[in-house]
Amino acid sequence: MEERMETLIREMKNGDQRSLARLISCVEDRQAGWKDVMKSIYPGIGKACVLGITGSPGAGKSTLAGEIARRFLDRGLSLGIIAVDPSSPYSGGALLGDRLRMRDISTNPGVFIRSMATRGALGGLCQAARDVMRIMDAAGKDVVLIETVGVGQDEIEVVSASDYVVLVTFPGQGDGIQAIKAGVMEIADLFVVNKCDRDGADVMASEISAMLELSSEAGQERPPVMMTSAFTQEGIDDLCGVLSEFINQKKARGKPQRDHVRNEVLGLLEREMVGMLRERIMENGKLESALDAILEGKGDPYSAAEELMARVHLVRSRPGERKEDTRG
Amino acid sequence: MVQESRIRVLIAKPGLDGHERGAHVVAYGLRDEGFEVIYTGLRQTPEQIVSAAVQEDVDVVGLSILSGAHLSLTRKVMEGLKAKGANDILVTVGGIIPEEDREALERMGVGGVFTSGSKIKDIAAHIRTRLGEMCPHEEENRGLFTEGTQATAGTGHEGQ
Numbered sequence: 001m002e003e004r005m006e007t008l009i010r011e012m013k014n015g016d017q018r019s020l021a022r023l024i025s026c027v028e029d030r031q032a033g034w035k036d037v038m039k040s041i042y043p044g045i046g047k048a049c050v051l052g053i054t055g056s057p058g059a060g061k062s063t064l065a066g067e068i069a070r071r072f073l074d075r076g077l078s079l080g081i082i083a084v085d086p087s088s089p090y091s092g093g094a095l096l097g098d099r100l101r102m103r104d105i106s107t108n109p110g111v112f113i114r115s116m117a118t119r120g121a122l123g124g125l126c127q128a129a130r131d132v133m134r135i136m137d138a139a140g141k142d143v144v145l146i147e148t149v150g151v152g153q154d155e156i157e158v159v160s161a162s163d164y165v166v167l168v169t170f171p172g173q174g175d176g177i178q179a180i181k182a183g184v185m186e187i188a189d190l191f192v193v194n195k196c197d198r199d200g201a202d203v204m205a206s207e208i209s210a211m212l213e214l215s216s217e218a219g220q221e222r223p224p225v226m227m228t229s230a231f232t233q234e235g236i237d238d239l240c241g242v243l244s245e246f247i248n249q250k251k252a253r254g255k256p257q258r259d260h261v262r263n264e265v266l267g268l269l270e271r272e273m274v275g276m277l278r279e280r281i282m283e284n285g286k287l288e289s290a291l292d293a294i295l296e297g298k299g300d301p302y303s304a305a306e307e308l309m310a311r312v313h314l315v316r317s318r319p320g321e322r323k324e325d326t327r328g
Numbered sequence: 329m330v331q332e333s334r335i336r337v338l339i340a341k342p343g344l345d346g347h348e349r350g351a352h353v354v355a356y357g358l359r360d361e362g363f364e365v366i367y368t369g370l371r372q373t374p375e376q377i378v379s380a381a382v383q384e385d386v387d388v389v390g391l392s393i394l395s396g397a398h399l400s401l402t403r404k405v406m407e408g409l410k411a412k413g414a415n416d417i418l419v420t421v422g423g424i425i426p427e428e429d430r431e432a433l434e435r436m437g438v439g440g441v442f443t444s445g446s447k448i449k450d451i452a453a454h455i456r457t458r459l460g461e462m463c464p465h466e467e468e469n470r471g472l473f474t475e476g477t478q479a480t481a482g483t484g485h486e487g488q
Contacts, residue, residue: 017379017382017383017412018382018385018412018413018414020383021382021383021384021385022385024385025336025385029333029334031333087364088359088360090360091359091360091361091362092334092362093334093358093359093360093361093362093363093364093365094334094359094364094365095355095356095359095365095367096364096365096366096367097366097367097369099366099367099368099369099380099384100367100368100369103368103369103372103376106376106379106380107373107375107376107379112383113380113383113384114383114384115364115366115384117334117364119334
């Protein structure tokens with residue numbers, strides 16, 4: 001591994017914030033050597049408890065994350081917070097405003113807040129976010145909070161990579177069903193009805209409870225439904241109580257599950273393969289001529305994709321006559 | 329492997345100043361130029377701004393100041409960044425800045441002063457140029473010369 005990376009990792013483990021920030025950028029940007037960083041820190045991780053916070057825009061996720069973080073800091077825990085916001089599909093830029101809601105804690109040395117844009121590349125968010133969680137874990141954080149809008153496959157995958165998922169809803173966004181119908185219900189370990197100082201919070205909470213009752217087997221434990229208000233501070237201590245109980249359990253647990261590891265290895269492999277394929281298809285210039293043909297009305301996208309695929313030779317030599325692949 | 333780097337900018341409003349329209353306009357504008365913009369909100373202390381700049385590993389800090397306290401606030405931010413070894417971050421100042429203070433700010437190490445009427449395109453171009461000068465070998469990594477209209481890297485729009 002590059003010496004610069006080694007120094008950064010050493011400094012990060014000594015608690016240097018700038019080195020931690022630099023390593024996150026290196027991995028998030030997929031800069032040269034990012035895999036070496038991940039390989040190097042992987043053996044020591046698994047100590048941090050990862051809490052996922054998801055919910056629709058405006059539900060109060062960032063504010064709630066800030067409140068939870070403040071209480072954990074008071075108890076002497078160290079935290080990493082990853083706040084994910086969408087990139088613009090048009091410009092590729094992003095406006096990341098979650099930090100704005102956590103200003104009370106922003107200079108506390110026990111917390112490290114990092115905003116992350118989705119960047120929208122090939123299911124890359126999930127892996128990149130997971131990598132950032134691991135770096136914070138390696139930096140010695142006790143708890144990593146990741147908050148993201150739970151919309152779309154990619155973002156749901158992000159939170160499902162965490163140890164415990166909190167789904168935040170609030171009264172006034174239609175009925176309870178509206179808030180939780182997009183397939184996020186299944187991944188939540190805990191439901192929070194935030195802004196409970198507003199009208200309709202208890203109706204919403206009972207609707208969610210009723211739905212959970214319908215969807216769960218008899219005798220099976222149902223996820224709790226809690227009510228909070230960051231404005232009046234109601235219920236937040238109780239929420240933190242449930243979360244710290246889970247954190248303590250997790251300390252006794254450990255070991256990643258086989259299914260998760262399989263998905264991750266397959267995911268990394270897919271990404272690598274798609275990148276390689278794309279590079280080869282772009283390279284021989286056939287893509288552009290296929291596009292020309294389609295635009296001139298002489299072809300269709302389906303045949304073009306098939307033909308391009310047929311031209312790519314993944315394996316160029318048979319076993320026994322192995323030659324060095326010129327396209328590495 | 330496709331590089332997915334983006335220029336990261338922190339837009340911050342230090343001190344007692346409640347006017348954030350200008351900061352919003354710049355934040356939205358730079359987002360549309362393809363930058364990742366982190367917005368801190370109103371009434372930040374220099375310590376909060378320095379800490380955000382370090383943790384977010386930004387390339388640029390843009391301070392928006394309309395209160396008249398730009399000299400002392402900017403000095404504190406510059407000193408804070410230096411103390412954290414982060415004085416390689418480009419700092420720009422915007423807002424109501426009297427022309428005669430421009431030189432004093434530049435002497436502190438400020439790399440760009442943009443008063444009202446500045447065009448977003450000019451600010452973005454200035455940032456790209458300055459970052460290019462500061463780390464020429466990273467030009468390609470940082471996507472300094474990609475146009476704002478280009479879709480995200482690695483989504484199949486590259487290589488044209």
